[in-house]
Amino acid sequence: MRNNKLLLINKLFQQKYYSSYTKILYKIYTHTNILIKINKIIKKYLPIQLHNLYNIKNIKNNILIIETNNASSMFRFLSEKSNILFYVKKYVVPSLRRIDIKINPVFTKKNFTKKKKNLKKNILSKYSADLLLHISKKSSIKLRSIIKKFIKLTNN
Numbered sequence: 790m791r792n793n794k795l796l797l798i799n800k801l802f803q804q805k806y807y808s809s810y811t812k813i814l815y816k817i818y819t820h821t822n823i824l825i826k827i828n829k830i831i832k833k834y835l836p837i838q839l840h841n842l843y844n845i846k847n848i849k850n851n852i853l854i855i856e857t858n859n860a861s862s863m864f865r866f867l868s869e870k871s872n873i874l875f876y877v878k879k880y881v882v883p884s885l886r887r888i889d890i891k892i893n894p895v896f897t898k899k900n901f902t903k904k905k906k907n908l909k910k911n912i913l914s915k916y917s918a919d920l921l922l923h924i925s926k927k928s929s930i931k932l933r934s935i936i937k938k939f940i941k942l943t944n945n
Contacts, residue, residue, distance in 0.1 A: 839866065852886060854888075859892060
């Protein structure tokens with residue numbers, strides 16, 4: 790324990806410092822870097838409408854696998870397939886042979902939940918809040934508390 794020291798993560802991923810475990814880590818590290826570069830290239834040369842409709846799944850045996858959420862986005866990608874293949878070959882993986890585009894309906898659910906979190910809350914106007922408070926004064930105590938909670942939720 791006395792001789793152990795802190796290591797930078799980059800040194801851990803370099804092959805020359807450590808044995809077989811780091812070779813595996815280094816392969817994973819380089820593979821993920823390649824996938825990140827491919828994703829950047831595709832985002833750069835793809836139309837903006839398609840940016841949230843895909844996921845780079847993997848690259849295996851010089852075949853790039855892309856996931857889409859439905860058939861219509863898959864057809865859009867098929868029309869852009871030759872451009873994607875050209876740019877990825879040119880800038881990242883020259884040995885790339887083809888691109889497979891697959892439909893994954895689960896990807897839609899993941900994408901939808903991300904969008905759902907980003908939606909803005911509906912803000913109640915001051916006039917509407919005053920109107921609801923005026924109505925709640927004439928209502929029962931239970932309804933009055935529900936309306937007040939509703940006003941607090943929409944204004945926060």
